[in-house]
Amino acid sequence: MKKHNFYAGPSILPQFTIENTIKAIENFSDMGLSLLEISHRSKQFIAVVDEATALFKELLNIPEGYSVLFLGGGASTQFAMVPFNLLNKKAAYLNTGVWAKKALKEAKLFGEVEVVASSEDKNFSYIPKGYKIPKDADYFHITTNNTIYGTEIKEDISSEIPLVADMSSDIFSRPVDVSKYAMIYGGAQKNLAPSGVTFVIIKNDILGKVDRMIPTMFKYETHIENESMFNTPPVVPIYAALQTLKWLKANGGLTKMKEVNEKKAALLYNEIDRNPLFKGTANKEDRSLMNICFVMNEGYEKHEEAFSAYATAQGMVGLKGHRSVGGFRASTYNALPIESVQVLVKVMQDFEKSIS
Ligand SMILES: *Cc1c(COP(=O)(O)O)cnc(C)c1O
Numbered sequence: 001m002k003k004h005n006f007y008a009g010p011s012i013l014p015q016f017t018i019e020n021t022i023k024a025i026e027n028f029s030d031m032g033l034s035l036l037e038i039s040h041r042s043k044q045f046i047a048v049v050d051e052a053t054a055l056f057k058e059l060l061n062i063p064e065g066y067s068v069l070f071l072g073g074g075a076s077t078q079f080a081m082v083p084f085n086l087l088n089k090k091a092a093y094l095n096t097g098v099w100a101k102k103a104l105k106e107a108k109l110f111g112e113v114e115v116v117a118s119s120e121d122k123n124f125s126y127i128p129k130g131y132k133i134p135k136d137a138d139y140f141h142i143t144t145n146n147t148i149y150g151t152e153i154k155e156d157i158s159s160e161i162p163l164v165a166d167m168s169s170d171i172f173s174r175p176v177d178v179s180k181y182a183m184i185y186g187g188a189q190k191n192l193a194p195s196g197v198t199f200v201i202i203k204n205d206i207l208g209k210v211d212r213m214i215p216t217m218f219k220y221e222t223h224i225e226n227e228s229m230f231n232t233p234p235v236v237p238i239y240a241a242l243q244t245l246k247w248l249k250a251n252g253g254l255t256k257m258k259e260v261n262e263k264k265a266a267l268l269y270n271e272i273d274r275n276p277l278f279k280g281t282a283n284k285e286d287r288s289l290m291n292i293c294f295v296m297n298e299g300y301e302k303h304e305e306a307f308s309a310y311a312t313a314q315g316m317v318g319l320k321g322h323r324s325v326g327g328f329r330a331s332t333y334n335a336l337p338i339e340s341v342q343v344l345v346k347v348m349q350d351f352e353k354s355i356s
Helices: 015-026 043-060 074-086 098-107 220-225 235-250 253-274 301-313 338-355
Strands: 066-071 090-095 112-118 140-143 163-166 183-187 198-203 278-280 291-296 328-331
Touching: 015 235, 043 066, 043 198, 043 235, 043 253, 066 220, 074 098, 074 163, 074 183, 074 198, 090 098, 098 112, 098 140, 098 163, 198 220, 235 253, 253 278, 253 291, 253 338, 291 301, 301 338
Parallel strands: 090 112, 090 140, 140 163, 163 183
Antiparallel strands: 066 198, 183 198, 278 291, 291 328
16 A cells, blocks of 8 residues: 655655665766765765765755755754854843754753743743844854654744754745855755764854864864765765655755745645544644644544554554654655645544544
8 A cells, every 4th residue: 555654754755766876876976886885985975975966056056155064963962063153141032842852952962051932831832922132152052853742833933143043844845045144954764865964054153253163073174175985984874865856846946845835834724724523733724744743633542542443544654743842743745745744634624424
């Protein structure tokens, strides 16, 4: 039976990415060798990094003065690398979920942290508004998409101090005005590549302003100067990322992605709002286009397991909500075809009929 992949991460990738990566694992760049066994310093692989960097710049329209890096360690390593490199005295954080909390916990190791606003009072079901960004902080950190709770900052906010964004789960889902950010980073395993590579987009002139010593590997300048080749980068995930970037370009770029993502999300949110069995957990205006969270409505809780089993039997995979929210989470990343959302909606409707 056809599977519909709603996993939150690692998650669905374009078939194009998977097929081309398999081919390269068999024979990379006509070298007669596998991608698994070639030097990261071969000219063929350097060409991969160069092309991936160029496509990042093209697709996101990255202005002059920014570097694109492909690192190891996941977004979680960036939680520490950001304050290590940027925090002198004080940093400001928006607390919108578990990932934001993990990020600000690391920042506290390096200086004062001002949490400008938090949505923890309502289990992170909304994005705080009307907060003031302190002018005396070294940077302001946000998490644009809260993968676990299904809330998203869908517009680029303005900040007078350098803005740093964890975009792990909504990178490339919409056009972004990169000039508004000092730094954007994320683990690639949500919307770009298999796990193992972390992307960093950083404005060069924000660096070199902290007094502390920074170990070589944790210093952004090291990776900028060596074009992500200071040590062995994650070769296979970078190759796969390049395939996804090519797929994005061939499929209309980020304007088109946004259009399709909005369509997919509207389809599913409309069903959640219509179907008496279900209710959404995120504040409507803050609903994510990438992770759609819902639970059984009051009075229908006892059907949760049956719905889960029914959906699984119909080919739905990865619908289980994160343990801190419960219920269900349908992740609708770029590579998820609209047909999968249509099938899920049908499954919800058929289940409704089956119990009434
Ligand atoms: C998944 C995720 C992370 C953690 O990424 P790792 O690469 O596993 O460290 C951080 N932030 C957000 C928003 C995420 O969705």
